[in-house]
Structure formats: structure tokens, C-alpha cells
Amino acid sequence: MEDSIMEESEQKLETEVAPALIAIHPAQKSVSVSVGSDLRVFNLQDGTGFKLVDENGGHKDSIRAIRYSKSGHLFVSAGDDKLVKIWDTNSWRCIYSVVSEKRVTSIAISNDEMFVCFADKFGVVYVVEIGDYHCENPALVIKKAVPILSHYCSIITRLEFSPDGQHIVTADRDFKIRVTIFPKNPLDGAHEIQSFCLGHTEFVSCLAFVNSQDYAQGYLISGSGDSTVRLWDYASGSLLDTCEVGAKAELLHSNGKEEEILPAITDLYATSDGLLVAAAIQSLSGIMLLRCDLSARTLSVAKVISVPGETFIPTSIGAASSVPLLWMVMGASSLHNNNSTLLVRVRVISGFTATSSKSIEHETSILEDREVPGGESLLEILQGKLSIGGEAFSTAAEAVKTAMRNLLIKKQYSAERREVRKKGRNDKKNQIVE
Structure with a gap:
């Protein structure tokens, strides 16, 4: 009985808090924010919020991933309700x-926007063929997903397609990054592994690609619970450089047991020219900008941009490919106002471009709320109608940090505890059979 209560408590810790997420249309036509099961979309072209049309009534549980397609014609959301929803952004x-x-x-x-891939908590990656959705009946279509690869029961934390679309990259809780050749017929499975990028010492939390005209294939960058950002030649799996961002931002501290607490990298985003990478880091109020030298294949800290006057630790970041603005969001599914509305905070950094070292140093700054594209109307739609104090956001940041570590740091059990858990699982199976 006690073991059952402990397992239920562990599961609750993993699921009770979900971070707020943000995604930007590639041409910055719209901005989308999710928090809990809420999906909020603001139309930057006419200054109003979009009304989402879903015959099934939207998501029923926390959304864990949102993304626009390369052209911006499609948007995908998915999460704890075991639903993947594909939206027409027109x-x-x-x-x-x-x-x-x-x-x-x-x-x-x-x-090419022909396929959507998604990963689940058991480490399986599925693919769905979209086809020509303009020819579909206006009624909601239920699609069937097909498994294409697996990470053998390790939680997959991030999926990314390479810039040329030839590879799909998957990262997991067990420190691994796998580069798989994306086949011409993915519904038949993706069986050919290109490489493994191995070197992180904690869960891999985020991935991004950096590329330019001179380096069309690009390189892979990864962030981790080990508080580093790493640069990879993903075709060979070679580690090119490591940037100890937690140490450089002076965020490392001891827990009193001769162990260092490593703040995880929660999100990464690179400029379209691949020269500048933004990193959101747990415990950092603001953002860290990294300079990526593609010719030298190195990463270095360019600047730390702090948010003045408030505690703002981004849970997700994003940008449009052609606009030098970095959008950031902070919030959690546990953060409500008096009306039980889920609240978030949106901030924007200008000058998110790397045309020169001088521009990084002097032209990047946090925009005031009145300067944000869409202004008060956007903030009202995406943040919620009421403002909230910095203390509550600080509490939410700690809740997200705890939930992330509970979910992604692999639990270590004694031999005796492992046997008890195994016995409990076997007892459940026997009950089902009977």
C-alpha cells in the first residue's frame, strides 16, 4: 500500500506543472502561446486574437509542444491528453x-510539410502523413499515426528536422542524441541511423540547428540538464565545442551535500544566419546570447540580457526568421489568477541579430510593453487580462524547475526498492489477466 502511494506521488510530481510555451509564425504574422490546456493565438496583421475552431473542443490536458511549419501554413499542438492537433493557420x-x-x-x-512526427513518453516516434489538406472535407479528420523509430523506453525530449530535411534528430532523457536518415517512405519506418552525438552528462532538453549560405548543411546545437550548450557535426556525431553556460552565468550553487546544482538549459533559438544563439536557462532572469563562429566551429558567450525590475525566467523562446525580435514567455500550468485564468508573462528582445559584434553589445534590449508588436491588445490576449506580481512568477519558475527535474532526471533506486517496484508491476499484470 505504501509503495502504491509513493508511485502515485511520483507520477503526480511529474505531471502537475507544465511550462508555458511560445511559437512565432515564420513571417511574424501571428504569435501563439500555450499554458496548461489553453492555446492562445494573436493575429499581428489585424491586431486581434484568433478564434480557434475545433469540433472536439480543444485540448483537455496540458500542452507540451507547439510549432509552426516552415511556411507557416500549418501549426501543430500536442500534450498530456494524448492528442496531436494539426491546424490550418489561414x-x-x-x-x-x-x-x-x-x-x-x-x-x-x-x-515539405507532408509529414508530422511526434514522440511519446515511452520513447517511440510516430509519423503522420498530412497530404493535401486543402482537399479534405471541412469536417475534422482523424488521422492514424505509424511508429518509425524508438529510443527504447527513454523519454524523448525534442525532435528536429535538419535544415536540408534529410535527417530527423531525436534527443532523450538518457543523455543521447540520435541522428536518423529520414526515408522517402517514412510510413515504412526509419531504420538507418546516421550517427549518435554523445557527450552530455544529463538529460538533453533542447535542440536547434545553425547554418548559413556557406554552411548549408549546418551544425547541431544542444542544451542539457548538465548546464552546457554543445556544438556538433551531426553527420559524424563529432563534438566540436562545449560552452559551460551555467558556470559563465554564475548560476551554479551547492545543495549542501557536496553536489553542484546545475541549472538546465530550457530552450534554444538561433538567428537565421546561424551566428547568434539565444539560451534560456533555469534560474537566469533574462536570456544568454551565444556567438557561434561557423568557420572556427566554436561557441562563446556574447552577452547576458537581464530583465530589469522583475523576476522573469523564460520557459520558452522563439523568433521569426526575418525579424530581429526574440520572443520569450514565462508561466506554468499551476499559475492562476482569482478567476482561475492561467497567466503568463510575455517579453520581447530587440536586436536579435548578429551582423556584427558591436550590434550584439549595443543594440539588443528588452522592449517595454507599449513597444511590443501588437501592444496591449497582444498582451491581454496572450498573458491574461490581469497582471500578477513577480513573487508568484518566481514561485512558478521553481515549480517548473522541480517538475522538469522530476520528469527528466533518471531516478536511482536501491536493489531492494527495484524489486518492490517490479513486484508491484507484476501484481498489477496478474490482476488484469485474472
């Missing part, structure tokens, strides 16, 4: 709904 109607066997942890959209 009408913001849910055109496809996919049922997953397990909770969804990450999503990716192929560069």
Missing part, C-alpha cells in the same frame, strides 16, 4: 486530430 481550424497511445512530449514538421 482559418485556425483543426483539420486533423491524431490519437497517441501515450502522452506526447515533442513534435516536428517535415520541411
Whole structure:
């Protein structure tokens, strides 16, 4: 009985808090924010919020991943309700709904927008063929997903397609990054592994690609619970450089037991020219900008941008490919106002470009709320109608940090505890059989 209560408590810790997420249309036509099961979309072209049309009534549990397609014509959301929803961004109607066997942890959209891939908590990656959705009946279509690869029961934390669309990269809780050749017929499975990128000492939390005209294939960058950002030649799996961002931001501290607490990298985003990378880090109020030298294949800290006057620790970041603005969001599914509305905070950094070292140093700054594209109307739609104090956001940041570590740091059990857990699982199986 005691073991059962402990397992239920562990599961509750893993699921009770979900971070707020942000995604930006590639041409900055709209901004989307999710928090809990809420999906909020603001139209920057006419200054109003989009009304989402979904015959099934939207998500029923926390959203864990949101993303625009390369052209911005499609948007995908997925999460703990085991649903993957594919939206047409012209009408913001849910055109496809996919049922997953397990909770969804990450999503990716192929560069040609023909396929959506998603990963679940058991380490399986599925693919869904989209086809020509303009020809579909306006009624909601239920799509069938097909498994294409697996990480053998390790939670997959992030999916990304390479810039040329030839590879799909998957990262997991067990420190691994796998580069798989994306086949011409993915519904038949993805069986050819290109490489493994191995070197992180904690869970891999985020991935991004840096590329330019001179380096079209690009390189891979990864962030981790080990408080480092690493640069990889993903075709060979070679580690090119490591940037100890937690140490450089002076965020490392001891827990009193001769152990260092490593703040995880929660999100990464690179400029379109691949020269500048933004890193959101747990415990850092603001953002760290890294300079990426593609010719020298190195990473270095360019600047730390702090948010003045408030505690703002981003849970997700994003940008449009052609606009030098970095959008950041902070919030959690446990943060409510008196009306039980889920609240978030949105901030924007200007000058997110790396045309020169001088521009990084002098032209990047935090925009005031009145200077944010969309102004008060956007903030009211995306943040919630009421403001909230910095102390509550600080509490939310700690809750997200705890939930992330509970979910992604692999639990260590004694031999005796492992046997008890195994016996409990076997007892449950026997009850089902009987």
C-alpha cells in the first residue's frame, strides 16, 4: 500500500506543472502561446486574437509542444491528453486530430510539410502523413499515426528536422542524441541511423540547428540538464565545442551535500544566419546570447540580457526568421489568477541579430510593453487580462524547475526498492489477466 502511494506521488510530481510555451509564425504574422490546456493565438496583421475552431473542443490536458511549419501554413499542438492537433493557420481550424497511445512530449514538421512526427513518453516516434489538406472535407479528420523509430523506453525530449530535411534528430532523457536518415517512405519506418552525438552528462532538453549560405548543411546545437550548450557535426556525431553556460552565468550553487546544482538549459533559438544563439536557462532572469563562429566551429558567450525590475525566467523562446525580435514567455500550468485564468508573462528582445559584434553589445534590449508588436491588445490576449506580481512568477519558475527535474532526471533506486517496484508491476499484470 505504501509503495502504491509513493508511485502515485511520483507520477503526480511529474505531471502537475507544465511550462508555458511560445511559437512565432515564420513571417511574424501571428504569435501563439500555450499554458496548461489553453492555446492562445494573436493575429499581428489585424491586431486581434484568433478564434480557434475545433469540433472536439480543444485540448483537455496540458500542452507540451507547439510549432509552426516552415511556411507557416500549418501549426501543430500536442500534450498530456494524448492528442496531436494539426491546424490550418489561414482559418485556425483543426483539420486533423491524431490519437497517441501515450502522452506526447515533442513534435516536428517535415520541411515539405507532408509529414508530422511526434514522440511519446515511452520513447517511440510516430509519423503522420498530412497530404493535401486543402482537399479534405471541412469536417475534422482523424488521422492514424505509424511508429518509425524508438529510443527504447527513454523519454524523448525534442525532435528536429535538419535544415536540408534529410535527417530527423531525436534527443532523450538518457543523455543521447540520435541522428536518423529520414526515408522517402517514412510510413515504412526509419531504420538507418546516421550517427549518435554523445557527450552530455544529463538529460538533453533542447535542440536547434545553425547554418548559413556557406554552411548549408549546418551544425547541431544542444542544451542539457548538465548546464552546457554543445556544438556538433551531426553527420559524424563529432563534438566540436562545449560552452559551460551555467558556470559563465554564475548560476551554479551547492545543495549542501557536496553536489553542484546545475541549472538546465530550457530552450534554444538561433538567428537565421546561424551566428547568434539565444539560451534560456533555469534560474537566469533574462536570456544568454551565444556567438557561434561557423568557420572556427566554436561557441562563446556574447552577452547576458537581464530583465530589469522583475523576476522573469523564460520557459520558452522563439523568433521569426526575418525579424530581429526574440520572443520569450514565462508561466506554468499551476499559475492562476482569482478567476482561475492561467497567466503568463510575455517579453520581447530587440536586436536579435548578429551582423556584427558591436550590434550584439549595443543594440539588443528588452522592449517595454507599449513597444511590443501588437501592444496591449497582444498582451491581454496572450498573458491574461490581469497582471500578477513577480513573487508568484518566481514561485512558478521553481515549480517548473522541480517538475522538469522530476520528469527528466533518471531516478536511482536501491536493489531492494527495484524489486518492490517490479513486484508491484507484476501484481498489477496478474490482476488484469485474472
